Amino acid sequence: MNLRVLVLINSAAVAISLSAVNYYFQHKWYDMMITFLVTLISSYIVFYYLIEKYIYSKIKLIYKLIHNLKLGRDLRDALGEHVTANPIKDVEEEVKEWARLKKIEVDDLKKQERFRRDFLSNISHEFKTPLFAIQGYIEALQDDDFDDKEMARNFLEKASKNVDRLSYLIKDLDEISKLESGEIPINYSKFKINDLVKDVFEGLELKAKHHNIKLTFKQKYDEGIYVNADREKIRQVLVNLIDNSFKYGKEGGETAVSIFTLHEQVLIEVTDNGMGIEEKYLPRLFERFFRTDTSRSRQIGGSGLGLAIVKHIIEAHQQTINVRSTEGLGSTFGFTLQKTKQTLPFPNIPVLKS
Missing domain, CATH: 3.30.565.10 (Histidine kinase-like ATPase, C-terminal domain)
Structure with a gap:
């Protein structure tokens, strides 16, 4: 439904209402018809001017902006100026599509945020476990001052295993990061x-x-x-x-x-x-x-x-x-x-x- 049809319908509705009121008081068909025609023409002019100037032109501007942003400058220049017969409906469809895409984007961001929190929590736990173990063995060795050679050797072996675990963790983290970023090529x-x-x-x-x-x-x-x-x-x-x-x-x-x-x-x-x-x-x-x-x-x-x-x-x-x-x-x-x-x-x- 374009602008002229919309204005005509509204003008006709106003004209019919005023004509009905005129006939109710005057009971003259001639006066009613004149009132209908005058009201229809004047309402049409006024409504068209007001809607075109303050509403419709703004909607067309919004739609043009949305359309240009969606297409991009290169594609827009290739297609030429976009003309639509019903920008109100097009704007509604564009806004619904924009809302749908934004919802998907927000959901993805929430998933990424949950993944980031879980990842930081997990990696913190993975690092803390061997680090605290190494710290405990070193403090025990310092307190004992290497008097018990067998215990010292046992603690050093356990500390060494935890150091190896940290090394494996850092190596695997580095590798998975490079795999995700594509830094490690696939040599077929x-x-x-x-x-x-x-x-x-x-x-x-x-x-x-x-x-x-x-x-x-x-x-x-x-x-x-x-x-x-x-x-x-x-x-x-x-x-x-x-x-x-x-x-x-x-x-x-x-x-x-x-x-x-x-x-x-x-x-x-x-x-x-x-x-x-x-x-x-x-x-x-x-x-x-x-x-x-x-x-x-x-x-x-x-x-x-x-x-x-x-x-x-x-x-x-x-x-x-x-x-x-x-x-x-x-x-x-x-x-x-x-x-x-x-x-x-x-x-x-x-x-x-x-």
Whole structure:
């Protein structure tokens, strides 16, 4: 509905009202018609002037401003001046859309604020625990003045472990920060994922024996499965996932790695038969410092950033990672990688002698 129609409707309403009043008192159709016409014309002129000058022009200015801000100067120049037949309706739609976007923005800011508070609280706790332990051991050594050599050696070893824990924490924080900012590039190369799994198993063999956990590679294919990825970063993913299975596995348990070839991807799964994870914890499992069993994981060690680093590495490869778990039965972490074809060597072609 444009301005003229709106003014005409209002003017007609006023004219009909005054004409009805005139007929009520005069009872003359002729006077009523003259009153109707005069009132309609005068009301139309007055209303149009007032609305155009004080209301409509302001609305058009607001809409033009909103439209220009939304498009930007370059796009606006390309499209030319925007003309609308109904700026009132357009302004209403623009304001509703603006309100919707602002609500989304506010919700995102609230989530970020909650994340920031939780992160600062967690990192403060993670730093304070080893620092207070180191401080306690040093004060005990100072009070004892190294009279008890055995106790001093024991306290120094414990202080050293807490220093190592601080170093791991700082190193992991630095790495996850660089991964998020894109400072660490992904160096793609073609390699056999089968061989990488075997290398990782060899490196973790002693640690697996220490935790009394059997490592099993469920590889059903004789031929090598080639992927296109950053070999060293995928090694870190496998090490972190298998190490995580040690923390939450059971005594005499098993950690298995399986490989499945999909259409254009390879799915690698790391499965353990440990304590499992409650379903309510699964959405938060890749958050920084999140632990389902705080006391146990802290006793075993780690920075609490292993799974967060895994998630960032896989997402940097533009791939996906997921987890499924049943409490009391175990957990399975699966991630995908881009599959590549094996390059076949050129056949020996006999040279024809002339």
